[in-house]
Amino acid sequence: xxxxxxxxxxxxxxxxxxxxxxxxxxxxxxxxxxxxxxxxxxxxxxxxxxxxxxxxxxxxxxxxxxxxxxxxxxxxxxxxxxxxxxxxxxxxxxxxxxxxxxxxxxxxxxxxxxxxxxxxxxxxxxxxxxxxxxxxxxxxxxxxxxxxxxxxxxxxxxxxxxxxxxxxxxxxxxxxxxxxxxxxx
Numbered sequence: 001x002x003x004x005x006x007x008x009x010x011x012x013x014x015x016x017x018x019x020x021x022x023x024x025x026x027x028x029x030x031x032x033x034x035x036x037x038x039x040x041x042x043x044x045x046x047x048x049x050x051x052x053x054x055x056x057x058x059x060x061x062x063x064x065x066x067x068x069x070x071x072x073x074x075x076x077x078x079x080x081x082x083x084x085x086x087x088x089x090x091x092x093x094x095x096x097x098x099x100x101x102x103x104x105x106x107x108x109x110x111x112x113x114x115x116x117x118x119x120x121x122x123x124x125x126x127x128x129x130x131x132x133x134x135x136x137x138x139x140x141x142x143x144x145x146x147x148x149x150x151x152x153x154x155x156x157x158x159x160x161x162x163x164x165x166x167x168x169x170x171x172x173x174x175x176x177x178x179x180x181x182x183x184x185x
Contacts, residue, residue, distance in 0.1 A: 018060045023069050024053055030070075031077060038081045048084060052077040120178065127177035135170035138163055 028049075035048050055076045063072055128139060141152040142163070149167075153160040 018056075018063050018069055020053070020057055020060060023056070023073060027070050027073055031073065034074060035077055035081060039084065044084065048077065048080050051080050055080065123178045124174065127174050130177065131170055131173060135166050135173070138166040139170055142167055 031052065032045065032049060035045050035052075039045050039048060052073065056073055059076075063069065067075075128136060131139065137156060138152060141147055141155060142149065147155075149160050149163050153163045156163065
């Protein structure tokens with residue numbers, strides 16, 4: 001007798017019908033606020049709202065009544081927000097293709113290589129900005145202006161050995177900054 005009672009209860013639980021339209025109307029404002037607190041891009045919030053309702057509709061047969069329908073709906077939203085961020089952070093950051101990059105593409109270069117080179121250049125320029133004033137001055141003269149170490153030493157009023165050591169330290173710091181950053185991306 002007890003086995004048939006369990007079976008009857010299972011059948012009753014399995015036949016719970018959700019009023020998804022009513023649920024959507026009642027919970028729309030709260031659901032939007034809930035998602036908006038976690039995702040700041042308005043388009044993503046709208047997409048996640050739609051995906052939540054779609055998943056609820058697709059999986060309404062799985063609702064067993066163990067919680068309130070609103071709690072079930074918010075659980076779906078929580079999972080979708082979590083998946084959104086997993087997807088977002090598993091992709092490499094997008095880079096805007098500069099005019100020079102577009103010209104390279106016209107000459108048959110691989111777009112991903114052009115994008116990688118632009119990211120590397122961006123990291124390099126940021127790393128140069130973080131160098132000390134003395135190291136940046138040496139980089140500007142020797143690399144950017146393409147003058148000799150001797151001329152750089154004269155312009156800076158320091159011995160040629162100082163120019164060489166500053167340049168060596170700057171190169172070392174740049175390698176560490178730029179290539180340590182590329183390992184994370």
